[in-house]
Amino acid sequence: MLKKIVGTVLSASFFVAQAQAQTPARVYFIEPKDGATVSSPVHVKFGVEGMKVAPAGTMGDNSGHHHLLIDGGPVQKGLVIPADDKSIHFGKGQTETDVKLPPGDHTLTMQFADGAHRSYGPEMSQTIKVHVK
Template sequence: MPEIHRNAAALLALAASALLLQACSDSPEPAQAPASAVEIETGGDDAHARHALEPQGLPRSTAPADARVFFIEPADGASVTSPVTLEFGLEGMDVVPAGTNKPDSGHHHLLINVTDLPPMDFPLPATEQVIHYGGGQTEATLELAPGEYRLQLVLGDHLHIPHDPPVMSDAITITVE
């Protein structure tokens, strides 16, 4: 294996481990992603190095064809006040904490105002727009500023990687008054 690929694989594994540890904390606050492997390896945003370090994806857990994740509350189109309480539903699979490698199971990830889905063959990033509920939570309370929000749920496996096929809710829109 060429040296750059060995280094890239090690750095990506380190970054994924850091994200997993942050996302699995008991805090519902979004975790901040560490510097990317490209920034660590090259010291900046070098397009050639970035392309050379792009991995080919990771193995994905399978999901039953009839599995579905959805919002119990709030309803699509609802007007709410902050703090907003969200209830997550799941059918055809079990909710388990991150790190629990059990067939037909996973944990929730909330996407806020995300219109371009992240890659489905990598761990979901932990950002202000992608909140991990690695403790196996099925409910969350968020402080949201007034405005319109697009919300979507994605179930992740023990490593925060979406299943194959992905188990995602329909996006809903809520208005915080």
């Protein structure tokens, strides 16, 4: 009986590990939610699964840092994300920020990139819309 229990536990552990390994990496907004009406400054919280957040300059598989693109879309895989007032880099590994936005409708795109600010592409981005009152 003990062999059967141990075998079942080991099998279950293997299948859970396999399922986790096959889950694709993704980034997502914790705050704000898509379609939210917000006040400026807008509090933004970044989420990531399947990769590690690391400061810029840290080069390694499955790691990188967030970028917030204001009123812009995802950056093609491999391209360096520009640093300007519409493309904010979080190179210290930050996972939240407050962003000043003028009243109106805005698009926010979270883009994950490697230690050299090279985009992981649309598959590691999420775009939401917010209305600033």
